[in-house]
Amino acid sequence: MAKLDALIDELVTANRILAREGVVDSFGHVSARHPDNPRRYLLSRSRAPDCIENDDIMEFALDGTPIDARGRGPYLERYIHGALYEARSDVMSVVHNHSESVIPYGVTGKAIKPIFHMGASIGHEVPIWDQHTKFGDTDLLVRTMAQGHDLAKKLGKGATCLMRGHGCVVVGPYLRRTVYTAIYLELNAKLQMQAEAMSKKVRFLTKGEVSKVTETTSPANVNRAWENWCRAVDRPYRD
Amino acid sequence: MAKLDALIDELVTANRILAREGVVDSFGHVSARHPDNPRRYLLSRSRAPDCIENDDIMEFALDGTPIDARGRGPYLERYIHGALYEARSDVMSVVHNHSESVIPYGVTGKAIKPIFHMGASIGHEVPIWDQHTKFGDTDLLVRTMAQGHDLAKKLGKGATCLMRGHGCVVVGPYLRRTVYTAIYLELNAKLQMQAEAMSKKVRFLTKGEVSKVTETTSPANVNRAWENWCRAVDRPYRD
Amino acid sequence: MAKLDALIDELVTANRILAREGVVDSFGHVSARHPDNPRRYLLSRSRAPDCIENDDIMEFALDGTPIDARGRGPYLERYIHGALYEARSDVMSVVHNHSESVIPYGVTGKAIKPIFHMGASIGHEVPIWDQHTKFGDTDLLVRTMAQGHDLAKKLGKGATCLMRGHGCVVVGPYLRRTVYTAIYLELNAKLQMQAEAMSKKVRFLTKGEVSKVTETTSPANVNRAWENWCRAVDRPYRD
Amino acid sequence: MAKLDALIDELVTANRILAREGVVDSFGHVSARHPDNPRRYLLSRSRAPDCIENDDIMEFALDGTPIDARGRGPYLERYIHGALYEARSDVMSVVHNHSESVIPYGVTGKAIKPIFHMGASIGHEVPIWDQHTKFGDTDLLVRTMAQGHDLAKKLGKGATCLMRGHGCVVVGPYLRRTVYTAIYLELNAKLQMQAEAMSKKVRFLTKGEVSKVTETTSPANVNRAWENWCRAVDRPYRD
Numbered sequence: 040m041a042k043l044d045a046l047i048d049e050l051v052t053a054n055r056i057l058a059r060e061g062v063v064d065s066f067g068h069v070s071a072r073h074p075d076n077p078r079r080y081l082l083s084r085s086r087a088p089d090c091i092e093n094d095d096i097m098e099f100a101l102d103g104t105p106i107d108a109r110g111r112g113p114y115l116e117r118y119i120h121g122a123l124y125e126a127r128s129d130v131m132s133v134v135h136n137h138s139e140s141v142i143p144y145g146v147t148g149k150a151i152k153p154i155f156h157m158g159a160s161i162g163h164e165v166p167i168w169d170q171h172t173k174f175g176d177t178d179l180l181v182r183t184m185a186q187g188h189d190l191a192k193k194l195g196k197g198a199t200c201l202m203r204g205h206g207c208v209v210v211g212p213y214l215r216r217t218v219y220t221a222i223y224l225e226l227n228a229k230l231q232m233q234a235e236a237m238s239k240k241v242r243f244l245t246k247g248e249v250s251k252v253t254e255t256t257s258p259a260n261v262n263r264a265w266e267n268w269c270r271a272v273d274r275p276y277r278d
Numbered sequence: 279m280a281k282l283d284a285l286i287d288e289l290v291t292a293n294r295i296l297a298r299e300g301v302v303d304s305f306g307h308v309s310a311r312h313p314d315n316p317r318r319y320l321l322s323r324s325r326a327p328d329c330i331e332n333d334d335i336m337e338f339a340l341d342g343t344p345i346d347a348r349g350r351g352p353y354l355e356r357y358i359h360g361a362l363y364e365a366r367s368d369v370m371s372v373v374h375n376h377s378e379s380v381i382p383y384g385v386t387g388k389a390i391k392p393i394f395h396m397g398a399s400i401g402h403e404v405p406i407w408d409q410h411t412k413f414g415d416t417d418l419l420v421r422t423m424a425q426g427h428d429l430a431k432k433l434g435k436g437a438t439c440l441m442r443g444h445g446c447v448v449v450g451p452y453l454r455r456t457v458y459t460a461i462y463l464e465l466n467a468k469l470q471m472q473a474e475a476m477s478k479k480v481r482f483l484t485k486g487e488v489s490k491v492t493e494t495t496s497p498a499n500v501n502r503a504w505e506n507w508c509r510a511v512d513r514p515y516r517d
Numbered sequence: 518m519a520k521l522d523a524l525i526d527e528l529v530t531a532n533r534i535l536a537r538e539g540v541v542d543s544f545g546h547v548s549a550r551h552p553d554n555p556r557r558y559l560l561s562r563s564r565a566p567d568c569i570e571n572d573d574i575m576e577f578a579l580d581g582t583p584i585d586a587r588g589r590g591p592y593l594e595r596y597i598h599g600a601l602y603e604a605r606s607d608v609m610s611v612v613h614n615h616s617e618s619v620i621p622y623g624v625t626g627k628a629i630k631p632i633f634h635m636g637a638s639i640g641h642e643v644p645i646w647d648q649h650t651k652f653g654d655t656d657l658l659v660r661t662m663a664q665g666h667d668l669a670k671k672l673g674k675g676a677t678c679l680m681r682g683h684g685c686v687v688v689g690p691y692l693r694r695t696v697y698t699a700i701y702l703e704l705n706a707k708l709q710m711q712a713e714a715m716s717k718k719v720r721f722l723t724k725g726e727v728s729k730v731t732e733t734t735s736p737a738n739v740n741r742a743w744e745n746w747c748r749a750v751d752r753p754y755r756d
Numbered sequence: 757m758a759k760l761d762a763l764i765d766e767l768v769t770a771n772r773i774l775a776r777e778g779v780v781d782s783f784g785h786v787s788a789r790h791p792d793n794p795r796r797y798l799l800s801r802s803r804a805p806d807c808i809e810n811d812d813i814m815e816f817a818l819d820g821t822p823i824d825a826r827g828r829g830p831y832l833e834r835y836i837h838g839a840l841y842e843a844r845s846d847v848m849s850v851v852h853n854h855s856e857s858v859i860p861y862g863v864t865g866k867a868i869k870p871i872f873h874m875g876a877s878i879g880h881e882v883p884i885w886d887q888h889t890k891f892g893d894t895d896l897l898v899r900t901m902a903q904g905h906d907l908a909k910k911l912g913k914g915a916t917c918l919m920r921g922h923g924c925v926v927v928g929p930y931l932r933r934t935v936y937t938a939i940y941l942e943l944n945a946k947l948q949m950q951a952e953a954m955s956k957k958v959r960f961l962t963k964g965e966v967s968k969v970t971e972t973t974s975p976a977n978v979n980r981a982w983e984n985w986c987r988a989v990d991r992p993y994r995d
Contacts, residue, residue, distance in 0.1 A: 064503075064506075065503035066503070085502060086502060086505070087505055087506030090505055090509055137394065139465075142393065143472040144476075145394075147473050147477035149476055154859065154863055154921065155859050155921050155922060155923070171487070176484055176487050178490040179394075179483075179487060179490075179491060180395070180494075204395060204481070204483055204487070229856070233860045234863050234864050237864050237866055237949065237952065238864035240865070241863050241864055242863045242865070242920065244896075247892070247893025248894065248895070250893075251896075254895070255895045255897075259829075263802060263803060264783070266804055267782040267804030267806055268782070270804075271806075303742075304741055304742035304745040324741060326741050326742065326744055329748055351737075378707070378708060381708045382708055382715055385712050385719050386712050386719055387716075410723070410726070415725025416726065416729055417730045417733045418633075418730060419634070442720065443632065443633050443721075443726070475715075542981075542984075543984040563980060564983070565987075567987065568984055615872065620871065620947045620951070621951035622954075624872070625955035625957065626955075649962070653964070655968055657872075657961075682871065682872050682959070682960075682965070713954065714953060714954075
């Protein structure tokens with residue numbers, strides 16, 4: 040399979056996985072930077088993740104302009120993706136979602152921190168971006184590149200950023216790793232909420248532990264999960 | 279398909295979706311105003327939502343009198359629907375349910391408020407109606423038009439109203455939007471409960487944000503979810 | 518179908534339903550009084566509820582002696598059933614289970630009370646029986662008629678009784694109603710736990726409301742749920 | 757079927773069961789001591805539990821050296837298994853997992869204690885091992901025999917041990933019993949968390965009760981659950 044076709048196929052799989060794992064529901068999306076052109080990215084037309092087929096995957100310029108739309112309507116919030124690819128050349132994939140456990144953290148201002156080794160990939164800290172600070176009353180959607188740039192600034196060099204009253208973004212060095220981080224961000228938030236309800240003295244991972252886990256999480260680790268997720272959504276697994 | 283037949287078909291789909299999404303269990307119901315006669319509405323015979331077929335959909339006058347019952351037994355609580363259609367000419371669809379997270383709000387008197395953009399469609403506030411206030415000890419079911427009118431008064435011009443010790447009602451300008459609101463009312467309540475357990479300083483959506491989200495939630499947004507829900511319950515999706 | 522065969526068939530269905538609704542897992546059981554002989558009851562051999570077939574249903578004397586065992590091994594805890602049928606001539610069916618939300622109430626001594634109309638069938642109050650009080654350190658199983666009689670005394674004239682550190686029993690005037698009560702006891706406990714975590718001022722159903730709901734809950738209401746549950750476990754529904 | 761082949765088959769079943777019951781996700785593993793050679797154990801190659809087939813089961817020396825690897829890559833954390841088999845001649849099976857409810861206990865230092873009779877198999881107490889105490893900042897994985905020995909020391913003579921910021925280990929006298937304990941450790945932790953949120957006066961099982969339940973939990977009890985779990989994962993059940 041050609042490199043581009045393989046990535047499109049994997050992007051469809053990623054959508055189905057995120058839906059099954061409860062990271063996205065009818066809303067939320069995942070993209071990948073174009074393998075041959077770093078100024079472009081691949082993202083579905085406006086459709087629920089679990090319904091997406093290969094033909095739904097569109098190509099966009101970083102400013103959100105569709106390349107060869109062929110009548111397909113894009114997501115209003117595609118600017119999230121373009122702005123993050125523009126700001127971070129190391130980022131090859133972006134997830135935007137509203138998974139359940141990240142919402143309470145975003146609206147209380149409490150910090151999500153890695154609580155177990157599977158959560159280390161979220162990074163040392165998870166900043167919270169509030170669209171209201173700079174843009175006032177909006178419908179909370181990221182509808183412009185200016186809003187996307189502001190979000191990118193808050194994300195900084197990290198892997199994850201909450202969006203107050205909305206959801207979060209997750210970025211990564213390759214598609215599977217980004218999906219992996221998005222799934223464990225949700226789980227880390229869920230378990231942290233329980234631990235913090237039990238005790239004020241929660242022991243989080245040390246900075247050194249977070250760094251070591253992040254360094255040693257290899258594509259082989261991620262692939263162990265990827266095979267499992269592919270099986271669950273009945274999609275072929277490729278090494 | 280004729281307009282009426284299409285709506286009946288969609289109403290069956292709505293029942294199945296609400297069951298799968300956990301908004302109704304064996305109880306709860308959804309209706310639509312008759313497309314040709316605003317003094318009538320469509321509602322299933324007394325049956326669990328997940329079991330309903332097209333032939334179960336009955337037609338009722340606003341006072342709850344069945345039109346051509348053909349031996350089908352109606353829900354005891356159909357007066358909820360008639361009373362709300364009577365009070366609100368803008369309402370084209372009504373859901374009544376006992377979804378899990380709305381119950382605790384109804385019995386504690388705590389207010390549900392939009393906590394994330396998906397929750398904005400519940401409206402600026404969710405009043406709580408207590409049947410006991412006016413009707414004393416009852417079996418809590420809305421068994422008369424008088425009880426329905428009292429509920430309609432508490433609902434006012436809003437989209438949602440809790441019923442203490444019982445459940446809630448959700449109304450909307452079209453069937454799919456009403457189902458959408460009912461699903462996200464439940465999710466908003468669930469996430470709000472978690473956020474309020476974490477902190478006393480929960481930042482809800484501003485009034486301006488709620489208004490903007492409500493204005494910009496288009497049938498296209500709702501349809502993105504509708505397609506996804508149809509797929510999950512194995513019913514055909516129509517634009 | 519003969520009356521006995523029909524009841525055996527329904528008892529198998531009841532087991533499957535309780536498993537699917539999360540009231541029992543691999544453990545827990547449901548029985549029915551024999552339709553022709555009030556001194557006997559029907560209960561599966563020792564097997565997980567979701568695996569039970571018609572041939573697994575055994576007949577027992579009230580003291581727990583199997584009638585025509587044909588090599589089938591009975592549950593060690595069958596004395597729960599016999600003792601309750603003996604003590605209560607109005608009881609035609611018994612469920613014993615360890616569903617999740619009843620455990621925390623049993624071990625904290627907090628009282629479960631009806632919080633919404635679906636929960637009213639659990640009765641005005643749910644007593645807590647502690648096997649330790651009379652029998653000291655045991656393996657907590659009800660292994661003798663003496664233990665069963667002590668449990669029956671605590672249950673009194675009610676429909677439900679918690680067993681500290683173990684689970685609960687539910688009794689009813691017919692099989693479907695008992696299953697119905699067991700399912701909503703679990704849900705009531707779950708929702709009550711959430712409400713009590715939110716506020717110290719939880720408004721429960723009044724005594725009058727509980728009585729009215731109990732009086733008006735007819736076999737037709739229960740059958741609406743029964744049809745739905747049969748569908749979910751792929752068993753035929755009979756009126 | 758030869759004894760070894762039967763055990764390999766059962767080990768595959770155990771993996772599938774642990775996945776379905778939510779004890780493992782894409783990570784976590786279960787092993788059995790070799791039936792003919794107590795200095796060896798059986799454990800899958802590095803693969804997600806729900807994907808494992810009979811050919812994935814490898815044989816290891818206690819120090820973690822694969823016997824006849826045939827290109828199959830082992831789990832990095834296999835030292836957990838070898839170290840526990842070495843330290844405890846009574847242990848015939850080991851589970852390592854990160855199930856949801858054990859994580860909050862591990863990071864708060866709160867003790868898990870048996871709260872209901874199904875939880876008694878976790879033992880009188882569940883110690884917490886912190887890899888950081890002796891080994892400082894690591895990626896939290898048990899990558900050496902030295903780490904495994906330290907964990908074995910903390911486990912002592914018990915059946916369960918939490919690993920702070922990581923998960924837990926469960927050991928047992930035979931494979932099915934170990935799986936049983938792992939499943940009920942997770943459930944006990946979940947229910948205990950709820951009970952402790954409700955009240956400061958939680959009544960746990962007495963030491964005498966824990967001992968009695970442990971003594972009377974027979975293979976027949978465990979098999980009742982095993983048959984049920986086999987059915988759920990569509991694997992043949994053998995007595």
